[in-house]
Amino acid sequence: MRKRWMVLICFILITILVGWFFTKNGDTKKASDRDLDEENFLDNKEAIVYFSTTADQDTYGGGKSAAVFIDHRGKLMTYEMEGLELGSIGVKENEILLVDKSRFYKISKGFKRIERDDYQHTGDHLGFLEQTAGFYAVFNSGYDKTNGGYRSDFYWEKDGHFEKGVIPFFIEASVLHQGSLYTLSSSEDEKSYQLNEVILGEEPIVKQMLEIEKEENSTTFGQLQTDGHHLYFIRQTGALTEMVKVNLQSKEYYFKKVAAYANDEQTFYKQIPFSYKRCVFLYQDNLYFIDGFGDVYRISTKTGNSEKAFSLLETSFEGSLEVFPKNGTLYVFSLEHENRLAKIEGFNLLTGKKQEELVLKDFPELNTFNTKMHLYDFVMIHPEND
Numbered sequence: 001m002r003k004r005w006m007v008l009i010c011f012i013l014i015t016i017l018v019g020w021f022f023t024k025n026g027d028t029k030k031a032s033d034r035d036l037d038e039e040n041f042l043d044n045k046e047a048i049v050y051f052s053t054t055a056d057q058d059t060y061g062g063g064k065s066a067a068v069f070i071d072h073r074g075k076l077m078t079y080e081m082e083g084l085e086l087g088s089i090g091v092k093e094n095e096i097l098l099v100d101k102s103r104f105y106k107i108s109k110g111f112k113r114i115e116r117d118d119y120q121h122t123g124d125h126l127g128f129l130e131q132t133a134g135f136y137a138v139f140n141s142g143y144d145k146t147n148g149g150y151r152s153d154f155y156w157e158k159d160g161h162f163e164k165g166v167i168p169f170f171i172e173a174s175v176l177h178q179g180s181l182y183t184l185s186s187s188e189d190e191k192s193y194q195l196n197e198v199i200l201g202e203e204p205i206v207k208q209m210l211e212i213e214k215e216e217n218s219t220t221f222g223q224l225q226t227d228g229h230h231l232y233f234i235r236q237t238g239a240l241t242e243m244v245k246v247n248l249q250s251k252e253y254y255f256k257k258v259a260a261y262a263n264d265e266q267t268f269y270k271q272i273p274f275s276y277k278r279c280v281f282l283y284q285d286n287l288y289f290i291d292g293f294g295d296v297y298r299i300s301t302k303t304g305n306s307e308k309a310f311s312l313l314e315t316s317f318e319g320s321l322e323v324f325p326k327n328g329t330l331y332v333f334s335l336e337h338e339n340r341l342a343k344i345e346g347f348n349l350l351t352g353k354k355q356e357e358l359v360l361k362d363f364p365e366l367n368t369f370n371t372k373m374h375l376y377d378f379v380m381i382h383p384e385n386d
Contacts, residue, residue, distance in 0.1 A: 031079040036111035044071045050377040055085040055121040065100050078364050090126030090135045091379045097135045131179045132158045165204045175224035210251045221273050222280030232287050234280050239263040243299050256304035258297050274321045281325045310352025316345050322378035333378040
């Protein structure tokens with residue numbers, strides 16, 4: 001009996017010591033609604049990363065997501081939510097919108113949970129709608145049991161609450177400009193791309209713009225981009241990656257080669273971008289594209305000429321990665337899961353030189369024996385070099 005008591009006491013002491021060790025050395029804590037409700041909560045935050053389980057884990061109610069807030073000193077706070085595969089973070093100056101399968105979470109000199117009527121299993125992206133001075137969200141909602149066919153639900157913020165509309169097709173990529181959502185989809189026979197202009201509202205107005213022939217097995221990377229005069233997107237066909245440029249007025253379009261790769265299966269999979277959402281973006285008069293090798297291509301929107309601007313460092317290219325461009329800097333977040341070491345690096349878009357690095361030790365362990373969480377988004381809020 002005495003031996004059992006000794007074993008129990010030792011177990012309790014070990015548990016206390018382990019707990020003390022991780023509290024002492026792991027500079028992270030779980031954030032509560034009260035923490036997020038503090039008026040100055042975002043003031044010292046540098047970045048946020050979003051992790052979630054996949055949609056299939058929600059089939060049995062086991063899905064979850066987490067937003068990890070990172071301050072300038074590398075201190076971490078984790079806020080847990082329900083799951084949403086491909087979930088996103090919306091950012092606009094000192095306002096943040098988080099999302100899971102059934103709610104929005106808005107942080108803006110205070111905190112607010114906003115319930116949605118419908119469950120969503122897969123996200124697409126979040127953005128900011130200048131006309132209503134609020135956020136909008138697009139979801140990959142799946143098959144419409146009521147009306148048949150595919151649907152993409154979207155929500156937009158107006159006077160402190162969210163309205164909802166339904167777009168009756170799958171969206172491969174999109175971009176918002178002056179109140180219109182421009183969307184890229186594929187035809188049912190997969191032989192053409194379809195570009196549409198969707199005027200947002202409870203009953204959205206879909207205007208067909210044009211069709212572009214689609215090569216067999218072509219795929220698109222990233223979201224649509226626009227400078228107000230043209231739409232741009234990146235597509236890959238076999239070993240060839242191209243920029244597609246579409247004139248919004250004349251509807252004329254052309255293709256420009258960005259890169260060509262070895263035509264073998266291993267290379268094909270390796271060059272697929274690691275950043276689903278942000279591998280394509282505009283900066284000044286150039287379109288940038290980041291492939292799966294970490295090569296950053298700069299494409300002139302005027303001439304269509306492409307060059308390999310720079311490549312990410314090998315040490316930046318380990319584990320899970322996401323990127324975020326801001327004010328001429330490409331920020332790269334990387335997480336090595338085994339040693340729970342993460343870092344944020346900043347690279348100058350014009351020179352490719354590394355400008356800064358923030359190392360994050362003892363990154364919170366988000367996985368459990370039956371829950372696997374994936375990195376889906378990363379945003380910078382207040383970079384120190386701004």
